[in-house]
Amino acid sequence: MSSSEAYVSFQGVQKSYDGETLVVKDLNLDTQRGEFLTMLGPSGSGKTTCLMMLAGFETVTHGEIILDGTSINNVPPHKRNIGMVFQNYALFPHMTVNENLAFPLQVRKMSKSDIEDRVKKVLDMVQLGSFGSRRPMQLSGGQQQRVAVARSLVFEPKLVLMDEPLGALDKQLREQMQYEIKHIHENLEVTVVYVTHDQSEALTMSNRIAVFDDGVIQQLAEPDLLYEAPENAFVAQFIGENNTLYGKVIGLDGDICTVEAENGDKLKALGVNIQGVGFDTMISLRPERVEVNPESGQCSSTVTGKVEELIYLGDHIRSRMNVCGHDDFIVKIPNSANHAQLSPGDTVQVGWKAEDARALDVLVS
Template identity: 70%
Template structure:
């Protein structure tokens, strides 16, 4: 390895414009460690796939430098970057058998035939398709084809593997199964992976770190737990997991906390001061549904207010209750399916509460 293992992949001040005017990637900087599983997550058009294509060599950066293992690859052809690639549509050769598909990148690299046979066998074992080598892609299920695509990206032992929404065409159950499959392959091989998806649950399941994109900018780069528990702005809070939003105005600041007067005259609550500066500033409070308590005990939950039950959905282990709180009719709570709280009724007024540390005062977007 030629460079710093903590900076195995580097984007340095990278920008991308297709028309010379509008930037689809704006001053992108990131370091990816060797062996890391990093996911680029964001909605369509946020710039995540463009960053992956620039790393693969299929797009050229308008400005900045992309470095792989200590060497700039801006002017290196895609096939010389030693990068494995998995596409959403699998991109398997239909006229070749599975074994021939896996052998193809090895033949291009002029690997001896004896080594090709051994590497193909090992790759098939890795994705649990040992008996499928003689089949053609059309004879495989979608999940099996995706396994072959993953094996083909890994068979020549690349420095880096890139995956562009590889599970998007699969049904829900198969997609979840393949998430764990890819995660385990990564853990077993220790290869560096960069993964692109718009599915936040997929990113949370698989990644060491996640870069959340919006409008060509990384809004936050952190571990899955940090993104969920400690979102830095309203976009990240809303994009990662389910999130309740309450608007209001900051009335006072006390160290790391602030007091917020809720819209609609629902009272004043306390929150962590995350992305607001001072008194009279507008803010959007972020509270995760599972942190909201029905009938809170006196003294334990300083934030308390009235809520009207609008809808109840039975989900087995919990009841999803949609409520109106401070004028927001889409305030969600997840009520454990216990005898005490499972008797909620549509239309009734209840008291809810939450802890100050579970309420984050973010930008009012």
């Protein structure tokens, strides 16, 4: 994608607070118009800093941020016309919900009747039509969250930033709000840049996800690609549940490499991020892609596993096994009509297809 069609574009952006360390190291990131882009990463990875630079609350140390074709490095935040939802909502406690929503319209000197119309419309959109005269403190967390979203949208910005907006909600409400925000995004066709450390949130809502670590984007991809085709060990371990097997590459045949595990087992894997024959690698394998007692010919790698522990979870059974010397190898056994009956201590065969096992770099830590 070329930068000319990008709506928001970070170009070689660097950020340092103390002049000694870089919090954001050479960030290049393009967002399309109408896209829902999530910046995902652990705390301290630089994602919030990027958002704050985009909003204008942090200065860019080096590089440029382009919004709709023009550099906004020197545009003060109140002139950027970017909606923002803050972590703790930042609703003004001394104003009612209506006054909170009217605030951005009043500073834009809109007429009273227009303000009333817009406030009513946006309140109905977040299903809080009858709460307009309440104060934020009189609302539940979920309702406050909705008001915050409504306020960031009421002045019809083209771009909305959200900084971990669901962090303070409980799990059930969080999931419900994820859908609501997703639907609002789809209906209004605004561009959303969303920051979170919660991967399921990112996977649920985003068009694309940028995984941050250590001030660098580790991978930028669609949710399914990110989960199924992680490009490096960090992304594989950060997104979803993941089995890791360490070993050394001993053979390479096209895309498929052969890895000798620490206990001597030979495993087939897709060589994604390996340096070549003779180098260490980490194989990443999703628990649901492992077959127990596979039929012969179905799997390209088959090894022996010893069942250590079984956890019944209703729709599936989690089995912790000792495979290739690692006793934290997880296998998800679907609770289907004729699933494998296991008990701790059993020795079984586990197998997988070579393309499901991804040979990646080894994390230095």
